[in-house]
Amino acid sequence: MLLSELARDRGIRYFLISFTDLFGVQRSKLVPAQSIDEMAENGAGFAGFAAWLDMTPADPDILAMPDRDSLFQLPWKPEVAWMPADLCDIHGQPMIDTPRLLLKxxxxxxxxxxxxxxxxxxxxxxxxxxxxxxxxxxxxxxxxxxxxxxxxxxxxxxxxxxxxxxxxxxxxxxxxxxxxxxxxxxxxxxxxxxxxxxxxxxxxxxxxxxxxxxxxxxxxxxxxxxxxxxxxxxxxxxxxxxxxxxxxxxxxxxxxxxxxxxxxxxxxxxxxxxxxxxxxxxxxxxxxxxxxxxxxxxxxxxxxxxxxxxxxxxxxxxxxxxxxxxxxxxxxxxxxxxxxxxxxxxxxxxxxxxxxxxxxxxxxxxxxxxxxxxxxxxxxxxxxxxxxxxxxxxxxxxxxxxxxxxxxxxxxxxxxxxxxxxxxxxxxxxxxx
Structure with a gap:
């Protein structure tokens, strides 16, 4: 099932695509349900230097790939769903030196x-x-x-x-x-x-x-x-x-x-x-x-x-x-x-x-x-x-x-x-x- 279809069935209007940086800070983008399938396929773009990652402003964007198997619909705001994400570079290569991928x-x-x-x-x-x-x-x-x-x-x-x-x-x-x-x-x-x-x-x-x-x-x-x-x-x-x-x-x-x-x-x-x-x-x-x-x-x-x-x-x-x-x-x-x-x-x-x-x-x-x-x-x-x-x-x-x-x-x-x-x-x- 596409995430957009799941969103329609559960009444989800927005998705928080979230990754955790090296210092444990959660970094997110709020994605409307109508755009979630594209984001799930291609990832949400972030500037890595803006988070606690060992990067510079000259580095290319990083992509957060949401894990649909770990979706949490917010109990206090059911119209929003939170998904932890794994990071990869713009070529789609996993950034193994990031917390969730290190645990994996x-x-x-x-x-x-x-x-x-x-x-x-x-x-x-x-x-x-x-x-x-x-x-x-x-x-x-x-x-x-x-x-x-x-x-x-x-x-x-x-x-x-x-x-x-x-x-x-x-x-x-x-x-x-x-x-x-x-x-x-x-x-x-x-x-x-x-x-x-x-x-x-x-x-x-x-x-x-x-x-x-x-x-x-x-x-x-x-x-x-x-x-x-x-x-x-x-x-x-x-x-x-x-x-x-x-x-x-x-x-x-x-x-x-x-x-x-x-x-x-x-x-x-x-x-x-x-x-x-x-x-x-x-x-x-x-x-x-x-x-x-x-x-x-x-x-x-x-x-x-x-x-x-x-x-x-x-x-x-x-x-x-x-x-x-x-x-x-x-x-x-x-x-x-x-x-x-x-x-x-x-x-x-x-x-x-x-x-x-x-x-x-x-x-x-x-x-x-x-x-x-x-x-x-x-x-x-x-x-x-x-x-x-x-x-x-x-x-x-x-x-x-x-x-x-x-x-x-x-x-x-x-x-x-x-x-x-x-x-x-x-x-x-x-x-x-």
Whole structure:
């Protein structure tokens, strides 16, 4: 069926053809339904330099080819449909160094080895008052607001509309809660194939912000918008299945352990490259205000500070909450849905290939127990993470040298812009020198 015919059947008037750039920003063109078949065939043209891509104004246009198999009709505006797109050059050649295509590359690499990756994400966000940088609910002041029933229900109209949207899209959402910070919420939906989850995560951020604006609020996934409150995480649950998606290969068939040997090897690869992985899991300057952070108002940051794994223990980078899966607690709300997933797969497959032993699990509270000499700390800032990525052979070779060089180039530009900024703290503490 042509997209124009689908539009007629579903009452769609416009299509948003959207791609995600290297920094996770969604770039779109709004196409009327009468023109969508031509755009689907030939692509929507963009100037690559206008987005966060390693291009110049002298470069030719790039084309966004929409994926009709991943069409989302906006629940709050059904006359519009959103479609994620893959980028190609004007000759029709795929631009493999772009986020969604990199994830597809890693999905294919896993499939070649007989593996099918499934993920689920927990996206945390704050609801703020309009343009003001303050919590939208002035009554949300508890020191430990996590799961606060009253605060949750005061934002029922927003949360329920977002959840209704996920229900209508068939995502199988199963719970919503007030999180550990005042004004912070989390919404969970069922896990799926990694590309499906990444597309949904990208759309979820757009949906949350749009519905929040509809109700007069501003939603933010910023990693650490408030110094004394818990930051926005993007916890990622991952399991590896056979190519048919029927058998969970992380399941220990003996029943004596939470994970199979394959699962622990995957974890071993992630932990070995964790410092470099931070460049994708924690891609902003602000990200490092969330990890390695001082104690918050609630008494815990709920963010990792050591490169370690444990059982059902939320103080480590990796938690094994149940049989057959693990949770990476490293990533935050600024993470690019596609690059994060691609990098996790790259490091995990390396762990399987080299049969990396993650070592003994840690059952300590990493917040109040000093780490042993064998446990490494996470990078202290974005620059440290970028340096770790530059020296990491696995991610460079697997994701591609040209992509990593482009990513590092753009991220160093961001770091330099940040470094040129004079903060109020500097003025307060050094002006009298």
């Amino acid at each position: 590359k890693m999905v294919a690499a896993a499939a070649d080895q007989g593996y099918r990756i499934k993920t689920g994400v927990e996206c945390e966000f704050f609801l703020l008052s309009g343009e003001a940088h303050q919590i939208s609910d002035s009554s949300d002041r508890a020191a430990k607001p996590c799961y606060d029933q009253q605060a949750l229900m005061r934002r029922y109209e927003v949360i329920s509309e977002i959840c209704d949207g996920m229900l209508s899209l068939g995502w199988k959402p199963y719970q919503n809660d007030h999180e550990d910070a005042n004004g912070q919420f989390e919404m969970n939906w069922h896990y799926d194939d990694v590309l499906v989850t990444a597309d949904r995560q990208a759309f979820f951020k757009y949906m949350v912000k749009s519905i929040a604006e509809k109700h007069g609020f501003n939603a933010t996934f910023m990693p650490k918008p408030f110094a004394t409150l818990t930051g926005n995480g993007c916890h990622t649950h991952l399991s590896v299945w056979d190519n048919e998606g029927k058998i969970n290969l992380f399941t220990d068939t003996t029943g004596s352990s939470e994970l199979s040997t394959l699962g622990y090897q995957f974890i071993g690869g992630v932990l070995e490259s964790a410092a470099a992985l931070c460049a994708f899991a924690n891609p902003s300057v602000n990200s490092y205000k969330r990890i390695n952070a001082p104690v918050t108002l609630s008494g815990a940051t709920w963010s990792p500070n050591t490169i370690s794994y444990g059982g059902n223990n939320r103080t480590h980078t990796i938690r094994i909450p149940d049989f057959g899966r693990f949770e990476l607690r490293l990533a935050d709300g600024a993470a690019n849905p596609y690059l994060l997933a691609a990098a996790i797969i790259a490091t995990g497959l390396d762990g399987i290939e080299r049969k990396i032993d993650p070592g003994d699990r840690c059952d300590n509270n990493s917040y109040d127990s000093p780490p042993s000499d064998s446990v490494k700390l996470l990078p202290n800032n974005l620059l440290d993470a970028l340096r770790c990525l530059k020296s990491n052979v696995i991610l460079t070779e697997t994701l591609g040298t040209s992509f990593v060089e482009s990513y590092l180039k753009l991220q160093h530009q961001q770091w330099n812009q940040y470094s040129h900024h004079i903060s109020s703290w500097e003025l307060e503490h050094t002006l009298d020198c």
